[in-house]
Amino acid sequence: MRAGVLALLAASGALADGDAWSPPAAAQPSGLQINGYADIGFAAAQGNGTSFAPGDTRIPADYGTDPFATAVNSRGDVASTDPGGRFVNGFLPRSMNIGGAPSAFLSTFDVDLKYVPAALPLLLFGRVQFLPRYGGSGNETRVVVEQAFARISPFASQEFALSVGKFDSVFGIEYLENEANLRTNITPSLIARYTTGQSLGVKAFYRVQIPGIWSAISLNAAATNGGTLVETLSPPDLSLSGRPIGSARLGYELNLPAFQLKIGGSGEYGTRNDQRGVAVRQWLLGADLRVVFGGLSLSAEGVKIQQDPGAADKSNGLGPFTLVSAFAARGAYGTLAYALPLSDGAFRRLTPYLRYEQRHAQFEGFPAYTVDRLTLGFRLELWDVLIVKAEGLLNGEVSGLPQVDNDVFTSSFVYSF
Amino acid sequence: MDQGSSVAAFAALAIAACTSSPPRPAGELRNMFDLVEGAQASEPDASAAVTIRGQPLRWLSPPYGPSQQLQQGDRDGLVVQPAFADARPAAYATSEVWDGFPRVWAQPLYVPVSGFDPLGKPIRVPDTEWIFGLGAGSRFYSPWWQTWFVTVPAGYDVEKLHSAEAVVSSGLPLTQGPLRYAAIGPREIEVAHPDGQPPVHPFTGDVLLTRLSQQGWADGQLIWFVDFGADRFRVNASLVVQEVALFRLALPGADGTPQAMDVPAIVGTGPLGTPRAADAPDGFPRFGALRHEYYALITPAPGQPVPGVFVSASRPELRAQLIAQLGAQMVPLPSDAAERLPEREQYTLRVAQDGGCFALTDFPNSCVWFDTQQSIEGNLPSTAFVDLKRFSSGALLFFDGATP
Numbered sequence: 001m002r003a004g005v006l007a008l009l010a011a012s013g014a015l016a017d018g019d020a021w022s023p024p025a026a027a028q029p030s031g032l033q034i035n036g037y038a039d040i041g042f043a044a045a046q047g048n049g050t051s052f053a054p055g056d057t058r059i060p061a062d063y064g065t066d067p068f069a070t071a072v073n074s075r076g077d078v079a080s081t082d083p084g085g086r087f088v089n090g091f092l093p094r095s096m097n098i099g100g101a102p103s104a105f106l107s108t109f110d111v112d113l114k115y116v117p118a119a120l121p122l123l124l125f126g127r128v129q130f131l132p133r134y135g136g137s138g139n140e141t142r143v144v145v146e147q148a149f150a151r152i153s154p155f156a157s158q159e160f161a162l163s164v165g166k167f168d169s170v171f172g173i174e175y176l177e178n179e180a181n182l183r184t185n186i187t188p189s190l191i192a193r194y195t196t197g198q199s200l201g202v203k204a205f206y207r208v209q210i211p212g213i214w215s216a217i218s219l220n221a222a223a224t225n226g227g228t229l230v231e232t233l234s235p236p237d238l239s240l241s242g243r244p245i246g247s248a249r250l251g252y253e254l255n256l257p258a259f260q261l262k263i264g265g266s267g268e269y270g271t272r273n274d275q276r277g278v279a280v281r282q283w284l285l286g287a288d289l290r291v292v293f294g295g296l297s298l299s300a301e302g303v304k305i306q307q308d309p310g311a312a313d314k315s316n317g318l319g320p321f322t323l324v325s326a327f328a329a330r331g332a333y334g335t336l337a338y339a340l341p342l343s344d345g346a347f348r349r350l351t352p353y354l355r356y357e358q359r360h361a362q363f364e365g366f367p368a369y370t371v372d373r374l375t376l377g378f379r380l381e382l383w384d385v386l387i388v389k390a391e392g393l394l395n396g397e398v399s400g401l402p403q404v405d406n407d408v409f410t411s412s413f414v415y416s417f
Numbered sequence: 418m419d420q421g422s423s424v425a426a427f428a429a430l431a432i433a434a435c436t437s438s439p440p441r442p443a444g445e446l447r448n449m450f451d452l453v454e455g456a457q458a459s460e461p462d463a464s465a466a467v468t469i470r471g472q473p474l475r476w477l478s479p480p481y482g483p484s485q486q487l488q489q490g491d492r493d494g495l496v497v498q499p500a501f502a503d504a505r506p507a508a509y510a511t512s513e514v515w516d517g518f519p520r521v522w523a524q525p526l527y528v529p530v531s532g533f534d535p536l537g538k539p540i541r542v543p544d545t546e547w548i549f550g551l552g553a554g555s556r557f558y559s560p561w562w563q564t565w566f567v568t569v570p571a572g573y574d575v576e577k578l579h580s581a582e583a584v585v586s587s588g589l590p591l592t593q594g595p596l597r598y599a600a601i602g603p604r605e606i607e608v609a610h611p612d613g614q615p616p617v618h619p620f621t622g623d624v625l626l627t628r629l630s631q632q633g634w635a636d637g638q639l640i641w642f643v644d645f646g647a648d649r650f651r652v653n654a655s656l657v658v659q660e661v662a663l664f665r666l667a668l669p670g671a672d673g674t675p676q677a678m679d680v681p682a683i684v685g686t687g688p689l690g691t692p693r694a695a696d697a698p699d700g701f702p703r704f705g706a707l708r709h710e711y712y713a714l715i716t717p718a719p720g721q722p723v724p725g726v727f728v729s730a731s732r733p734e735l736r737a738q739l740i741a742q743l744g745a746q747m748v749p750l751p752s753d754a755a756e757r758l759p760e761r762e763q764y765t766l767r768v769a770q771d772g773g774c775f776a777l778t779d780f781p782n783s784c785v786w787f788d789t790q791q792s793i794e795g796n797l798p799s800t801a802f803v804d805l806k807r808f809s810s811g812a813l814l815f816f817d818g819a820t821p
Binding site for chain 2: 053055056057058059060063064085086087089309310311312313322323324325363364365366367369400401402403
């Protein structure tokens with residue numbers, strides 16, 4: 001019985017924290033595994049696909065709006081970031097460059113390589129992604145090594161793992177759904193830009209099971225180059241400041257047979273990695289909650305971030321910019337989903353979902369603003385390898401910034417192999 | 418390297434890695450509030466730009482003027498700084514200083530109007546203020562604005578329009594207007610002048626315009642600004658303000674570093690290495706409002722002509738001060754012919770490549786003056802220019818006899 005409970009706990013934990021923990025490597029068959037997925041989308045955005053308000057000529061253009069609002073895929077790429085010639089200062093996501101024209105696109109072709117040496121408590125993992133893009137300079141396709149790490153689980157009797165390399169964030173819960181084939185919905189939340197970035201460094205994960213109360217407590221901590229901000233805001237592949245950024249999440253989970261509760265608190269502190277000054281700091285605090293009851297699931301997360309002002313040496317995944325402006329933001333989302341089993345045939349499961357979120361932000365010297373978003377959509381699973389998703393994003397400007405037409409319809413067809 | 422040395426070197430590297438930071442562009446903006454505060458603390462750069470109320474006006478007091486003149490007692494003053502531009506006497510104020518910025522942009526300024534007259538001239542809505550796109554609290558603030566006329570229909574509640582966000586969200590028609598130079602700052606500041614007298618050019622005595630502070634809105638807050646007028650600068654398609662080089666003549670110090678000479682700066686007509694014809698239609702300068710500052714290092718060599726600073730014998734105190742700083746050889750006495758020139762004061766503190774020209778009969782034509790960008794860049798080696806990584810702003814208050 002006890003062993004069964006432990007197995008159940010371990011399995012549920014692995015499902016929830018897929019990257020954070022996996023069964024001891026020695027227990028898996030050795031050899032190379034190749035997996036992956038393709039995410040093909042179709043989207044249409046209002047206006048010109050950006051969130052830049054017509055008539056607002058303030059500079060930088062990306063300080064008085066939320067350029068991340070018009071997301072069209074699970075990477076958070078937006079329909080457009082074209083500021084119409086106005087200067088921007090690097091507070092931007094990547095763009096699919098579809099603008100206001102409906103278009104199909106290939107968001108991601110992902111190849112995962114996993115190697116588990118026989119009889120060694122070791123897992124070697126690499127994730128390469130091909131991102132076909134077309135932009136102002138023609139073909140802008142990129143190939144990204146999103147993850148490349150070695151993980152060692154030295155104690156067979158303990159859920160303890162050390163990872164070295166480039167890996168997922170440890171902050172909050174949304175990073176668990178970074179990949180399109182894992183994400184219930186399509187687009188990341190408005191706060192995902194702060195918590196879901198991959199980074200390079202070292203990571204430790206430890207979980208202790210408390211079977212008597214069907215519970216477990218886990219700690220996931222990392223010291224990395226870029227912290228947990230997405231790569232366009234904080235480059236993960238190099239430490240510009242020469243200082244690591246520390247991040248961690250402490251979690252508690254209750255795993256009853258028909259009810260699952262997970263809560264966690266996250267923190268991050270270190271030098272901003274979009275500049276080179278060692279005394280220019282940032283910190284983040286976050287809290288998360290997940291409840292699963294039958295087919296119903298609720299996930300919610302909130303985060304607060306504060307960044308110091310720096311000099312005029314801003315540089316991030318999008319290139320060199322100018323001022324390192326002080327920045328503060330807070331935001332939260334809640335997602336409600338219901339997984340409806342359909343059949344054992346082609347149509348396996350239908351999951352309608354709803355997400356509401358708000359984000360409040362302010363750049364140094366600019367007025368504070370608040371935006372919100374309502375996301376409605378569904379996910380349909382076909383056999384075990386195909387997923388069809390569609391959703392609408394209703395973006396709103398609550399206060400502090402001009403109204404702009406930037407709602408989005410987007411869809412996603414994902415196949416896994 | 419032996420093991421001990423290796424350990425020491427590694428330790429030094431580790432310590433350096435933990436404590437040092439490579440030089441970085443500062444990204445520091447000092448607006449008028451900061452300059453006033455700096456002047457109150459006697460900070461040199463700020464004091465060069467602002468004279469605190471009741472304090473001596475440097476360029477109007479000895480040794481430059483006959484008697485001490487004090488800034489008006491109830492407000493601070495933007496110093497009228499003498500300069501030369503395109504071989505002519507000029508003067509400018511400094512309302513902002515940027516250190517380590519790559520460029521500076523113009524921001525939007527909204528002016529409520531009820532419409533336009535038959536000539537296309539905007540008709541202001543009575544009792545409304547200008548609405549600035551950005552307050553002075555941002556490092557992206559600049560005193561350069563692209564005016565947008567907001568056409569407000571009759572009966573519209575203009576009290577709703579106190580911020581850029583409100584204007585853009587209102588959906589009211591926007592019509593592009595002129596570029597305008599207006600510096601946001603404290604309420605009690607204007608172009609420096611003594612009590613009861615207007616501002617003047619320190620050497621030529623030309624009377625300059627008084628600039629009174631006015632009220633406006635920025636981000637929903639009431640602010641004060643000093644308006645220096647429309648069409649005072651140019652921008653490119655991305656609203657980047659076009660800079661000109663400003664040269665501070667300097668001599669090498671004992672350690673070889675440039676030591677600024679206490680003479681007026683020279684305002685160029687284009688960026689360094691790109692002098693242009695002075696952009697001054699009808700004598701109204703559109704250049705010189707954004708100045709990228711450089712030292713222009715004059716290095717007198719043995720056997721070569723010695724540069725000279727022109728100061729009339731009628732200014733003995735100023736001559737004595739300069740001789741103490743530069744040596745008598747660099748402050749030669751002008752000839753009688755030079756002293757008799759009616760426009761003699763226009764040459765005060767102008768620097769010639771060879772001070773010997775002051776004694777020649779065809780003065781001032783006998784001199785090669787360091788008073789234009791072309792002359793400075795053409796007569797000094799390219800190594801003479803040291804980028805101070807500094808922008809300063811302030812429209813020309815005086816140029817070639819005009820007081821824009």
